Structures are given as C-alpha cells and as structure tokens.
Amino acid sequence: MLRNVALMALLGLASTPLLAAECSVDVESTDQMTFNTQAISVSKSCKTFTVNLKHVGSLPKTAMGHNWVLSKTADMPAVATEGIPAGPDASYIKAGDERVIAHTDLIGGGESTSVTFDVSKLAAGEDYSFFCSFPGHYSLMKGSVKLVD
Numbered sequence: 001m002l003r004n005v006a007l008m009a010l011l012g013l014a015s016t017p018l019l020a021a022e023c024s025v026d027v028e029s030t031d032q033m034t035f036n037t038q039a040i041s042v043s044k045s046c047k048t049f050t051v052n053l054k055h056v057g058s059l060p061k062t063a064m065g066h067n068w069v070l071s072k073t074a075d076m077p078a079v080a081t082e083g084i085p086a087g088p089d090a091s092y093i094k095a096g097d098e099r100v101i102a103h104t105d106l107i108g109g110g111e112s113t114s115v116t117f118d119v120s121k122l123a124a125g126e127d128y129s130f131f132c133s134f135p136g137h138y139s140l141m142k143g144s145v146k147l148v149d
C-alpha cells in the first residue's frame with residue numbers, strides 16, 4: 001500500500017513537467033550565430049504555445065543580437081530583409097508586418113525572453129519556419145515549425 005502511494009506520487013511528479021512542456025519549447029541561441037534546434041513541433045492540442053529564447057553567449061545585442069520569428073516559410077526572406085531598416089529597437093521587424101505570426105524581442109548575451117501565440121494561427125498542411133531577423137542571420141539561424149497531432 002505504502003509502495004503504491006509512493007509510486008503514484010512519483011508518477012505524478014514525473015508527468016507534471018512533461019505535460020507542461022508540450023505547449024512550450026526552450027530554444028538557445030549563441031555567439032556562433034546558431035540556434036540549438038532546427039525543428040519545433042507544435043501539438044494541435046495546445047491552445048497557446050510558448051517559446052522561451054535564451055542567448056547563452058556573451059556578445060551584446062548590437063553585435064550578435066537574436067530574436068525568434070515565426071512566419072510561413074515562403075515569407076521568411078522578405079520578412080527578414082524588410083525588417084532590417086526597422087532597426088534593433090523594433091527587433092528588426094517591420095511595423096505592422098502581418099506575415100509575422102509571432103516574434104520575441106531582440107536579446108543579447110546572457111538575456112532571455114519569450115513569446116506566446118495562439119496555435120489557431122497555424123493551419124494544417126502549411127509550411128512554417130522560425131528564424132532570427134537580425135541582419136544576415138536567417139541564412140544560418142532558421143528551422144521548421146510543424147503542427148502535429
């Protein structure tokens with residue numbers, strides 16, 4: 001009996017962070033102009049999805065700033081290029097750019113930020129990407145975002 005209670009408690013502890021993790025992801029970015037992931041799966045069962053972005057490097061955001069931007073893959077080059085004139089204070093995102101589904105602020109070494117978006121903004125069968133819109137970064141800093149069951 002005691003053993004069962006202990007086992008249940010253990011299972012309860014183990015399952016709580018797992019469930020919580022399903023609707024969020026931790027992404028790290030570096031001084032080497034990389035993200036530590038190339039693919040993010042978003043479960044259809046999530047109402048909202050949160051991306052926690054951390055810059056694990058030490059370079060300032062003026063030299064090696066990073067953000068996390070979500071758009072359709074086909075829109076990525078234009079969103080990144082047209083975002084450059086907006087500058088770092090606008091996170092290199094053109095004001096009112098409706099192709100941007102979600103984005104974080106631009107951060108530098110040692111900083112963290114996050115963004116939460118409605119999963120209903122993603123359509124099944126559409127091709128989405130995440131990327132960094134800091135000038136010149138999206139050629140290396142990008143990956144796929146997939147809506148999954």
Ligand SMILES: [Cu+2]
Pocket residue numbers: 033064065066067132133134137141
């Ligand atoms: Cu970057």
